[in-house]
Amino acid sequence: MYWGDSQLLRVFGAVQNSDHAQTWFVELIRKAKLLRIGIPDLLDMMGSEAGKQQLNERIALIASSESTLNATVYRSGTGTDDPGEKIDDYQINWSGIPAFMDAIDQRMAAVSGIPFTKIMGRSPGGMNATGDHDTDNWWDTVGDGQENETRPCLEQLDPILIRSAGAKNPDKVWWLWAPLRKPTEKEEAETFDLLMDAITKLIDTGMLPEEAMSRACRT
Known part of the structure; x- marks a missing residue:
């Protein structure tokens, strides 16, 4: 629960927003x-069978030329009195879209408590960024959930x-959680x-018999 609200519902809403954005x-x-085709006197043409x-034949010809010739064939016109057809590509301003989608995904990561790099499978951003800090925080969160929420149940x-x-x-039966991460060689x-x-310090104190110490080292 998060301030009285179900955390599952909060995460579900954030995941839905991310899915909608995608x-x-x-x-x-x-x-x-898509192509934007401007045809002169279009309304007049639609007034009769x-x-x-x-019109249908003209549009079919445009589609056929793009498929066969990899080109768009249209009537260019002869002047002001005969403007001809106009074909434009649909213009989209792509700037800002990646940042917008990242913001939605980062919101989802924040609500779920899972690091952005882990939930999205991306490498850490920024100079000299390794993501170790985020990963350590994630393991701490999972460990706390295991001990404080799952273990009592x-x-x-x-x-x-x-x-x-x-x-x-x-x-006399007891159990431990499996390690969340494998330690590095270092x-x-x-x-x-x-x-x-x-x-070594324990041996130097002489508090333990040598036989017991050697047996412990062998096991």
């Missing part, structure tokens, strides 16, 4: 391929599930160095 953009691309037939079912699985000592090396340093 649909609108696709329709805009399709519309950019012969004129309608002539599962713990209500654990007594039933554990006994149905035939466990002899249900009270992180594994640093962890190993810290562990070895701690073991």
